[in-house]
Amino acid sequence: MPDTHRVPNDLESFWMPFTANRQFKARPRLLVAAKGMHYTSHDNRQILDGTAGLWCCNAGHGHPKIVGAIQAQAAEMDYAPAFQMGHPKAFELASRIAALFPGDLNRVFYTNSGSESVETALKIAIAYQRTIGQGTRTRLIGRERGYHGVNFGGISVGGIPNNRKFFGPMLGGVDHLRHTHLPDKNAFTRGEPAHGAELADDLERLVALHDASTIAAVIVEPVAGSTGVLIPPKNYLQRLRQICDKHGILLIFDEVITGFGRLGPAFAVEKFGVMPDIVTMAKGVTSGTVPMGAVIARQFIYDAFMSGPDHAIELFHGYTYSGHPLACAAGLATLDVYQQDGLFENATALSGYWEDAAHSLRSLPHVIDIRNLGIIAGIELEPIAGQPTKRAFDIFLRAYEKGLLIRTTGDIIALSPPLSLTKAHIDQMFGTLADLLKAA
């Protein structure tokens, strides 16, 4: 049994990430155990996980198969060098991940996080262009409001001002598409909005400005999550693909949150029927149990690197923990659980119920937009005048007191629970939120 009343004496040493440190340390919210759809708080309350941790625990918490696989791997082999050596589970997992993708998206490179996956994808894209004799193509195109992790490449192509403005000039040679949020036309859309496909034509404008011969790749989140859930307008991603094809630009989908069943199908690639050249992933690959990320590239990209003498390294990139044995064991067990427990199918089956429940909040005070797709919902609140983010943060604090974990970004509530959810969990989540919004 966990010691649920264990509270550390010293909260000061730990500089917490993306956290209001002073507020937290004055009123700590500590989680001490997790099982299924619930966390246990240090004051021994059950907290319904409305966020799958941080969009990652898609299989729910403490699944015995995943726990057992990690324990067994730790006992069998703790670590194997990632460079010039291999271990069987890294190869097995790569094949299993590739099997989740259509066509020739079939070459997997391991990382330890979403941020590292993004850096890896951007580097592969630039190096690929050079490898095929297009060395002038070094420019990267991201999108306003995009989130691609927190490393320098990711914040350079990203488009969230607070994640960028403190950190100097970042990467040179980056430009951005406009974001796709059109509240005047698309507010309260269920699923994919009708308006905005033409925003993909921004890429044509950037080609006209910079010339295609300078552009290596475009990176977008198929569904933008961290900025507050922006669903792509109908045909937007298809149009982006066409423009990339026309100009020899690689298309990268950052699927760190959309991957592993979040939208129903395994990846957004399948959900939208659009074939990118490179896909980043992390989080759900191990259901959040062991840090792991990966990049999958189309075979022609991999093949372009496979020249030169046999003994020569083809890509000068990698991490000590690329394909860590514990992560691979966790990943294999996680993919088994997704399949055996039918979790992607469950997400698909419940997405209509989820949508109805989300949109039932529409007429409540301060709700100015609701957006949803798969098992994702964003509920945008009107900010308190002069105090942006406060309204949503207060709801976050009160939801936690009432036994529900949500996530807020700006004044937007984002929900993304484990895919093992039931209708009763959905009722509890949106019922709690409705009570809080009515009382706000």
Ligand SMILES: Cc1ncc(COP(=O)(O)O)c(C=O)c1O
């Ligand atoms: C789309 C996207 N890319 C990258 C990342 C960064 O992942 P990590 O926090 O594992 O570095 C995230 C994290 O939420 C994300 O949503």
